[in-house]
Amino acid sequence: MEEQQGQPWKPVVLVLVFWALSAANVYFCWCYPGSSLLASASHISSLLMCVLLSFVLAVPTIPKSRKPFMQAIWYTILGGMLPAAVSVSLLQWRHGELPEPMLDYFENVALFLVAFVLLALWVGGVDTVGTWGLQPLAEAGIVSWAPVAYLQSTILWIVTLYNLTHIVGSVDASVQQDLPLSLQVIYYVIVALWLSSLIRVLCTRPGQPKDFQGSDEQPAQNGQNWLFCIFCQSQKPPRCRHCAKCGACVLRMDHHCPWLRQCIGFGNYKYFVMFITYSAVALLFKAVTLLLFSIKAFQTEITFCTKLWLVCTEILVIALGGTMVAFSGFHLFLSSKGMTTIEFLTRHEKSEKKISFDQGVLGNLQASLGRIPLFWLLPACPPSGDGRNFPYTVIPQELESKKDQSAESRSLALAAPPTKSSLKENLNQRNSKTSDIRAPSQPCLQSTAEPTCLEQQQDGCVAADGFGEDRVEDGPA
Ligand SMILES: [Zn+2]
Numbered sequence: 001m002e003e004q005q006g007q008p009w010k011p012v013v014l015v016l017v018f019w020a021l022s023a024a025n026v027y028f029c030w031c032y033p034g035s036s037l038l039a040s041a042s043h044i045s046s047l048l049m050c051v052l053l054s055f056v057l058a059v060p061t062i063p064k065s066r067k068p069f070m071q072a073i074w075y076t077i078l079g080g081m082l083p084a085a086v087s088v089s090l091l092q093w094r095h096g097e098l099p100e101p102m103l104d105y106f107e108n109v110a111l112f113l114v115a116f117v118l119l120a121l122w123v124g125g126v127d128t129v130g131t132w133g134l135q136p137l138a139e140a141g142i143v144s145w146a147p148v149a150y151l152q153s154t155i156l157w158i159v160t161l162y163n164l165t166h167i168v169g170s171v172d173a174s175v176q177q178d179l180p181l182s183l184q185v186i187y188y189v190i191v192a193l194w195l196s197s198l199i200r201v202l203c204t205r206p207g208q209p210k211d212f213q214g215s216d217e218q219p220a221q222n223g224q225n226w227l228f229c230i231f232c233q234s235q236k237p238p239r240c241r242h243c244a245k246c247g248a249c250v251l252r253m254d255h256h257c258p259w260l261r262q263c264i265g266f267g268n269y270k271y272f273v274m275f276i277t278y279s280a281v282a283l284l285f286k287a288v289t290l291l292l293f294s295i296k297a298f299q300t301e302i303t304f305c306t307k308l309w310l311v312c313t314e315i316l317v318i319a320l321g322g323t324m325v326a327f328s329g330f331h332l333f334l335s336s337k338g339m340t341t342i343e344f345l346t347r348h349e350k351s352e353k354k355i356s357f358d359q360g361v362l363g364n365l366q367a368s369l370g371r372i373p374l375f376w377l378l379p380a381c382p383p384s385g386d387g388r389n390f391p392y393t394v395i396p397q398e399l400e401s402k403k404d405q406s407a408e409s410r411s412l413a414l415a416a417p418p419t420k421s422s423l424k425e426n427l428n429q430r431n432s433k434t435s436d437i438r439a440p441s442q443p444c445l446q447s448t449a450e451p452t453c454l455e456q457q458q459d460g461c462v463a464a465d466g467f468g469e470d471r472v473e474d475g476p477a
């Protein structure tokens, strides 16, 4: 970070170098039109070299950056935009004058660059806007809505592009583009389920201990340890976590989702799983049908604008679809294992007594998706229960350094709660392993399983969970 601020010229030089290389590539192509296979291959490889070089140069530019890869993506966007714009403009202005092989070449270059820039722009946008959503909701104000707006506008954009291509059929009169009626019906059913899941997850609260518990009522006796949350100054049932973003304890907390601007917990987990699963299904459907259509269209005489349109739509669908397929696969796996994301990430932690909520695949799916399997795939009929009591088994664990851990816990409990500034600093140095307020025993794992949500959990851990769990109180049992 410091080096970045001290040497602001570095990214500028990098972008200039990239532009110069791209310009040289365009000039080379202009002078030596790619009439032969060899010439075409050399043009494409020089273009790939430009992109590769920008990555290689960008990564060490900011050595202390928390995400060098993301920096590289942003530079590549800056670097790729100019040659992409030049190529597209050239095709528009001098279309009639260009020889055929050169026209083909520029078309390919433009399609490649536009697709590349669009993909980088989307990935960079996800990372940047997602970071805004990491702030506590009360402090972030209107900024906390940015990730929601970003996700929703991407979905809206994709649906619009796809419908214009396939349903309205306004792409190119020369290509057969309507979906068969049977596929259209399937498509509308999937989209209806997708959107209703989205509405349900946005409108359903995850549930808090007080939702199910009178103010002076004692927690139910279930033999499990109840914890004490020092932020809410109240007891919390097993699997309940304090979310630093929402500033509240959340029943069976899975993770805080900045893209939906709320916690995913006991009350809305099913709708969340339905939303990401139907997103994956809908986007896969779109990706396959659009790809088949594009292959057919590219073999016919279509204009450059049509090609550009198809490539852009396909890139967006694949970018979001790939993310959703991985994400929904992960959550369906967790559902079958009877784990929350937090429990999955902290599963290797050593503790005196480990509690498993595994009830077998059928029981676990019933606990996540509802009792009746017939309704599992509907964004309705959530699982029953109060979110506080769960069937469990105790797995005995060998404790290696019980003394050390208890000493650590004590020092952690005595430490002052994190201030707003320390939280922000932690946000900036999320990858730093020597954070002042994070003890080594805290359940904040470095894992790539679920980056955005993991970041949320890390902050949540720092803010509360570590502290809360040190004051484990046996339940009234
Ligand atoms: Zn709390």
Ligand SMILES: [Zn+2]
Pocket: 243, 244, 245, 246, 247, 255, 256, 257, 262, 263, 264
């Ligand atoms: Zn939350």
